[in-house]
Amino acid sequence: MESRPRVLSGHRPTSALHLGNFEGTIREWVKLQADHECLFMIADWHALTTGYRQLAELPDLIFQVAVDWLAAGVDPARSTLFVQSHVKEHAELHLLLSMVTPWTWVYRNPTVAEMIDHLAAGESASYGLYGYPVLQAADILLYGAGVVPVGEDQVGHVEICRRIARRFNELYGEVFVEPVERLSDTPLLPGTDGRKMSKSLGNTIDLSDSPDVVTDKIAHMFTDPQKLRVGNPGRPEICPIFAWLKLYAPDRCGQIAAECRSGERDCREDKALLTELVLELLERMSDVRRRYQTEPDTVWDILREGERHARAIAAETIERVREVLHLALGPSGSSGVDS
Numbered sequence: 184m185e186s187r188p189r190v191l192s193g194h195r196p197t198s199a200l201h202l203g204n205f206e207g208t209i210r211e212w213v214k215l216q217a218d219h220e221c222l223f224m225i226a227d228w229h230a231l232t233t234g235y236r237q238l239a240e241l242p243d244l245i246f247q248v249a250v251d252w253l254a255a256g257v258d259p260a261r262s263t264l265f266v267q268s269h270v271k272e273h274a275e276l277h278l279l280l281s282m283v284t285p286w287t288w289v290y291r292n293p294t295v296a297e298m299i300d301h302l303a304a305g306e307s308a309s310y311g312l313y314g315y316p317v318l319q320a321a322d323i324l325l326y327g328a329g330v331v332p333v334g335e336d337q338v339g340h341v342e343i344c345r346r347i348a349r350r351f352n353e354l355y356g357e358v359f360v361e362p363v364e365r366l367s368d369t370p371l372l373p374g375t376d377g378r379k380m381s382k383s384l385g386n387t388i389d390l391s392d393s394p395d396v397v398t399d400k401i402a403h404m405f406t407d408p409q410k411l412r413v414g415n416p417g418r419p420e421i422c423p424i425f426a427w428l429k430l431y432a433p434d435r436c437g438q439i440a441a442e443c444r445s446g447e448r449d450c451r452e453d454k455a456l457l458t459e460l461v462l463e464l465l466e467r468m469s470d471v472r473r474r475y476q477t478e479p480d481t482v483w484d485i486l487r488e489g490e491r492h493a494r495a496i497a498a499e500t501i502e503r504v505r506e507v508l509h510l511a512l513g514p515s516g517s518s519g520v521d522s
């Protein structure tokens with residue numbers, strides 16, 4: 184019987200994963216594997232909430248996310264990796280939770296509002312997009328996950344999940360564990376243009392980028408716009424390069440900041456330093472990445488095995504939910520619905 188605290192987290196397969204994903208979540212997952220029962224979900228149904236038109240690439244993106252996770256240190260011997268849509272109980276629980284979730288909780292959800300703001304011009308928000316927080320609550324509650332690792336910008340997701348769990352438990356009895364967010368120690372890191380790192384903004388450094396691409400992206404990264412050349416005093420606190428160096432070279436940042444402010448520092452030095460450190464990090468992932476890319480069947484087997492484990496847990500939860508909602512099968516095995 185598994186006694187470690189259970190963790191559920193995941194990513195949407197909308198693009199290759201980037202350094203912001205790695206530092207914001209995956210690095211924490213890798214640590215959690217040691218003493219938690221971790222389930223990591225490729226949230227393909229969530230991907231449809233904002234991108235339902237072109238789905239031909241979805242299998243490749245699912246594969247890519249799995250390879251990114253494995254390359255970054257997620258260990259399939261200790262963690263469960265699976266695809267959300269392969270466990271149909273997510274859909275059933277989403278439907279049932281949607282019946283007890285007040286509309287105002289989703290309508291006023293800031294994350295949904297932000298996603299609607301980012302929709303392409305002329306695209307209207309779907310019913311499914313408004314239901315995103317409820318589907319996410321189903322993902323977490325289905326596995327009784329007590330811990331949900333999130334970045335600062337996602338705390339609201341866990342809060343609404345707690346409220347839904349509490350409301351359901353009050354109405355029907357204690358079924359769900361109220362999850363607690365686990366915040367990453369890493370602050371939100373900027374993209375190459377200084378805004379939040381996001382594929383939709385085209386400002387990412389991907390875990391699968393080649394050394395040439397990484398070098399080129401960092402060479403074109405924003406710095407302090409007032410520091411055009413050596414001699415101009417700079418402001419490290421607004422510089423995206425400096426934000427990354429604080430994470431990757433903390434012991435050198437005092438000197439870098441002082442030299443930046445005095446004007447003597449050359450931005451090219453810091454770009455070269457950051458390039459070296461990022462390439463070192465990605466190089467450490469490259470052997471595992473190559474291995475799985477040349478063995479796609481192994482990756483799909485890992486996801487199939489994860490699916491089996493996830494379905495076993497999900498089936499138990501759904502059985503309990505049906506029971507408290509009086510939706511369980513009757514003694515004769517019939518559903519009890521008159522035809």
Ligand code: SF4
Pocket residue numbers: 406407410417418419422423424425439440443444448449450451453454
């Ligand atoms: S010198 Fe370094 S810290 Fe200062 S603006 Fe240039 S890159 Fe940023």
